[in-house]
Amino acid sequence: MKEIIIAPSILAADMANLGRDVEAVSNCGADFLHIDIMDGHFVPNLSYCADTVRAIRPISKQIFDVHLMIENPKAYIKSFAEAGADLITIHAEAVSDLKDIADKIHSLGVKAGVSIKPKTDASEILDYIKYFDLVLVMTVEPGFGGQSYIEDMNKKIAVLRSAIDDLGKDIRLEVDGGIKLDNIHMPLEHGADVIVAGSAVFKAKSPAEVVRKMKETKI
Numbered sequence: 001m002k003e004i005i006i007a008p009s010i011l012a013a014d015m016a017n018l019g020r021d022v023e024a025v026s027n028c029g030a031d032f033l034h035i036d037i038m039d040g041h042f043v044p045n046l047s048y049c050a051d052t053v054r055a056i057r058p059i060s061k062q063i064f065d066v067h068l069m070i071e072n073p074k075a076y077i078k079s080f081a082e083a084g085a086d087l088i089t090i091h092a093e094a095v096s097d098l099k100d101i102a103d104k105i106h107s108l109g110v111k112a113g114v115s116i117k118p119k120t121d122a123s124e125i126l127d128y129i130k131y132f133d134l135v136l137v138m139t140v141e142p143g144f145g146g147q148s149y150i151e152d153m154n155k156k157i158a159v160l161r162s163a164i165d166d167l168g169k170d171i172r173l174e175v176d177g178g179i180k181l182d183n184i185h186m187p188l189e190h191g192a193d194v195i196v197a198g199s200a201v202f203k204a205k206s207p208a209e210v211v212r213k214m215k216e217t218k219i
């Protein structure tokens with residue numbers, strides 16, 4: 001098992017002080033910074049754009065993990081790559097050709113991830129995960145921070161863990177939504193190795209302490 005990576009989600013940051021909050025987690029032991037992009041179509045909410053990514057890029061050396069919850073992601077991947085994304089994750093439900101989009105993301109010099117919503121079965125992506133660097137299992141309905149972890153997703157995490165292990169490739173398995181110190185053991189036990197945490201990190205008095213405890217969780 002690879003070392004656990006924590007990915008604080010800036011959706012839970014103080015929007016009036018985004019730069020300050022990004023700086024506050026930039027050295028807290030989290031290797032990724034998770035940036036949720038929403039278009040009001042694929043999910044019923046709006047968030048940031050590529051200019052936001054460009055604006056915070058100089059503040060942090062973390063891997064910018066850009067989660068595109070948008071329709072037609074192909075039209076936007078170049079602008080996010082140019083703005084400073086290191087990893088771009090698209091939703092399988094939003095694209096018709098998963099290999100093509102993985103190739104396009106890679107051609108921009110960026111790592112590629114594929115994500116599925118809670119109601120999408122793992123079988124929809126099993127044949128395609130070999131084209132990606134990361135698989136993201138949504139553990140809440142995408143669109144909003146601060147929701148509760150859907151425990152039913154544990155089985156899906158386990159199915160994807162075993163598919164990744166069978167491939168023997170260097171593919172990360174990320175989970176996103178409702179993960180806190182008191183339930184992080186569930187995705188970890190089922191094989192996740194990248195943990196998105198929004199409110200758990202940004203609303204904490206000491207983000208560094210939460211990140212350290214998350215990484216030290218014994219399973």
Ligand code: DX5
Nearest residue numbers: 011142143145146178198199
């Ligand atoms: C939900 C987003 C998540 C969200 C997680 O659509 O993709 O990244 O910010 O927030 P918490 O950890 O608060 O559930």
Ligand code: ZN
Nearest residue numbers: 036067176196
């Ligand atoms: Zn996300």
